Amino acid sequence: MAFTIADLKKGEYxxxxxxxxxxxxxxxxxxxxxxENQVELLHLAPFGDPMxxxxxxxxxxxxxxxxxxxxxxxxxx
Amino acid sequence: MSKQxxxxxxxxxxxxxxxxxxxxxxxxxxxxNYPGITVDKKEGICxxxxxxxAHILDLPGTYSLNASSLDENVVIxxxxxxxxxxYPDIAVIxxxxxxxKRNLLVFTQIKDLKIPTILVxxxxxRMKSRGISLDxxxxxxxxxxxxxxVSTRKNEGxxxxxxxxxxxxxxxxxxxxxxxxxxxxxxxxxxxxxxxQELYKLWLVISQDANFGKMDRNAIDISEFKTKSKxxxxxxxxxxxxxxxxxxxxxxxxxxxxxxxxxxGLRERLDRVLTHKVWGYVIFFIILLTIFQAIxxxxxxxxxxxxxxxxxxxxxxxxxxxxxxLTDLLAEGVITGIGGIVIFIPQIAFLFLFISVLEESxxxxxxxFLMDKIMRRFGLSGKSVVPLISGTACAIPAIMATRNIxxxxxRLITILVTPFTTCSARLPVYLIIIALVIPEGRxxxxxxxxLTLMLLYLIGFGMAVFSAYILNKILxxxxxxxxxxxxxxxxxxxxxxxxxxxxxxxxxxxxxxxKIILAISVILWLLASNGPGAAFNDAEHILETKFSSINGxxxxxxxxxxxxxxxxxxxxxxxxxxxIKPLGYDWKIGIGLVASFAAREVFxxxxxxxxxxxxxxxxxxxxxxxxxxxxxxxxxxxxFTLASGISLLLFYAFAMQxxxxxxxxxxxxxxxxxxxxxxxxxSAIAYIVALIAFQFIN
Numbered sequence: 146m147a148f149t150i151a152d153l154k155k156g157e158y159x160x161x162x163x164x165x166x167x168x169x170x171x172x173x174x175x176x177x178x179x180x181e182n183q184v185e186l187l188h189l190a191p192f193g194d195p196m197x198x199x200x201x202x203x204x205x206x207x208x209x210x211x212x213x214x215x216x217x218x219x220x221x222x
Numbered sequence: 223m224s225k226q227x228x229x230x231x232x233x234x235x236x237x238x239x240x241x242x243x244x245x246x247x248x249x250x251x252x253x254x255n256y257p258g259i260t261v262d263k264k265e266g267i268c269x270x271x272x273x274x275x276a277h278i279l280d281l282p283g284t285y286s287l288n289a290s291s292l293d294e295n296v297v298i299x300x301x302x303x304x305x306x307x308x309y310p311d312i313a314v315i316x317x318x319x320x321x322x323k324r325n326l327l328v329f330t331q332i333k334d335l336k337i338p339t340i341l342v343x344x345x346x347x348r349m350k351s352r353g354i355s356l357d358x359x360x361x362x363x364x365x366x367x368x369x370x371x372v373s374t375r376k377n378e379g380x381x382x383x384x385x386x387x388x389x390x391x392x393x394x395x396x397x398x399x400x401x402x403x404x405x406x407x408x409x410x411x412x413x414x415x416x417x418x419q420e421l422y423k424l425w426l427v428i429s430q431d432a433n434f435g436k437m438d439r440n441a442i443d444i445s446e447f448k449t450k451s452k453x454x455x456x457x458x459x460x461x462x463x464x465x466x467x468x469x470x471x472x473x474x475x476x477x478x479x480x481x482x483x484x485x486x487g488l489r490e491r492l493d494r495v496l497t498h499k500v501w502g503y504v505i506f507f508i509i510l511l512t513i514f515q516a517i518x519x520x521x522x523x524x525x526x527x528x529x530x531x532x533x534x535x536x537x538x539x540x541x542x543x544x545x546x547x548l549t550d551l552l553a554e555g556v557i558t559g560i561g562g563i564v565i566f567i568p569q570i571a572f573l574f575l576f577i578s579v580l581e582e583s584x585x586x587x588x589x590x591f592l593m594d595k596i597m598r599r600f601g602l603s604g605k606s607v608v609p610l611i612s613g614t615a616c617a618i619p620a621i622m623a624t625r626n627i628x629x630x631x632x633r634l635i636t637i638l639v640t641p642f643t644t645c646s647a648r649l650p651v652y653l654i655i656i657a658l659v660i661p662e663g664r665x666x667x668x669x670x671x672x673l674t675l676m677l678l679y680l681i682g683f684g685m686a687v688f689s690a691y692i693l694n695k696i697l698x699x700x701x702x703x704x705x706x707x708x709x710x711x712x713x714x715x716x717x718x719x720x721x722x723x724x725x726x727x728x729x730x731x732x733x734x735x736x737k738i739i740l741a742i743s744v745i746l747w748l749l750a751s752n753g754p755g756a757a758f759n760d761a762e763h764i765l766e767t768k769f770s771s772i773n774g775x776x777x778x779x780x781x782x783x784x785x786x787x788x789x790x791x792x793x794x795x796x797x798x799x800x801x802i803k804p805l806g807y808d809w810k811i812g813i814g815l816v817a818s819f820a821a822r823e824v825f826x827x828x829x830x831x832x833x834x835x836x837x838x839x840x841x842x843x844x845x846x847x848x849x850x851x852x853x854x855x856x857x858x859x860x861x862f863t864l865a866s867g868i869s870l871l872l873f874y875a876f877a878m879q880x881x882x883x884x885x886x887x888x889x890x891x892x893x894x895x896x897x898x899x900x901x902x903x904x905s906a907i908a909y910i911v912a913l914i915a916f917q918f919i920n
Binding site (some may be wrong): 165167168169170171172173174175176177178180187188190191192193194196197198201202203204205206208211 | 460496
């Protein structure tokens, strides 16, 4: 089974494989959420959602349900 | 030579675009509106070399030319319309040195529209601490542009930027990306169909129409190319974005070096505390308390001063000018009315000061991050926190601040419930009623009166959240919710930016609210000093005969009261008295209520006018309070009792009494449906709650 950003734990990072799902807003892609870019989970908000990410040097937060649409290849540090 | 060139400032949010704008224009700026929409239009004038002048337009922040909000759409509308009087001779793209890669996306798009473009790399003072070094020559060559390295914080690089703008004619318009490579067959067809049009512009028109149907660009008929489905268009936009990033990556690979080991971890250290599951909330709570402390304690010093000044101005006018209708209008109508507006300035200014500091520093995004999950339970978004806090100053800017909420349902609910938060216009009403009916005394060291005020704030927030919860159950959601928020790096706010924001917002509030309050004050005064028939016009004669035993001040007061009762205003009040009697109000309060439906803050000045018209007392608030305390019903019982006071407080807490808010809701939701629902719903809640409270306590 493929991993998604929602599976990341704090401090873990991965490489985006696919972010072409219909439900991913274009704005997120424009902020660098594109295949081959690195994504790192910096913080989780209280109650585990939203997720504070560093995608390709860009710091942003998205909700878990959106994060679950972006598949990644997981790497450990 | 006095040629003026048009400069458009464009860039991502949080890049310090407004700082650059402020640095270029100084106080030579004004804020207006784009016609028909409530997006702020900031423009200013900047003097350049050789007597050249630049008209600078600060466009709303945008991540790309694919608009997803009204604000972003303004940018595209302008850039696609060469006939617009503001169409730029040159575009200045402001980027932030830490996020150059992402900032360059919109840069490449604007380059491809063949508009001469300058790249500003702002926040250059942070390069060293982030371990970033740039090769400007390579960047200029690869991006076909001129680069200005700027630090608005240290005021460096602005002159160089001005110099570059002056020489705008020498700037290349070579595009960054060959549009047709996005999808060769599709764009070839497009090119054949419209040989005279810029390909990228065509593409933007097509892809924008998918998002924003209502645009009128009659020059180009693209109907036959609309056949592409929305998902196909999105795939192409995604492809375009990937291609642009490939280009940007190749440029930055040779033009930018980042030595991560030199980067300092301020963001990481602050985030660890500020987004902590305990400390994060504690800090947020302390900040909120500080804001309220400032608004309701520190602001009282200048407010008392303003109050006293206007009271003495009013009596000065009355004593100095020759007595007559005009003097009365000036002293009792106009000056009292203006005083009622000016008194809000300290509170509004404090609130905007805090909000602008929180936004500028980057902290507000952390609050959004912290609150999102909790707010979502009530059908709101983390981004609803900002409007709900701003709502404590004024619901109008608060409702405009909902624009960055992506999900329509969450945004609508935020718009609908924001007017429940206790705005500063309710404050004077609360203060005078509390002083009248809540006994003095302390509970755990806190005065009953202060506790009541705090309780009213909590009731306001509670009602906002509760009604959001109900609305969330009622309203249907037909769109997937999504939420993206940039977490900007922490910055010490620039004094100039904060000061300009505070001045600007306060000014807008004073003039917008001022117009309404002033107009209503004058109308009220006219209605109160005129009346039909003998009961009003022969009041002196009637009462002199009736009370032949008294004279002097006592008689004068009797005459004044009789006149007011039979004036047009009195007739209006009397006619609604049956409806408000169950809430514990008399017709004088009724007049206050009617006037308040235009704007709540009118209540106190209305009562001041009602109680001061034609009488010999001074009209300052303390006297007004004493007069209110002595008001009695026909049967001799007091009007302002604990029961009627609480009932009145609750009525003001919930009722939708603000024309300005209704107008802005109509604009933002683009229909009369929602403001009408708000007006009827909130007023019904107010009436019922006030009724229950009065009947219960009484």
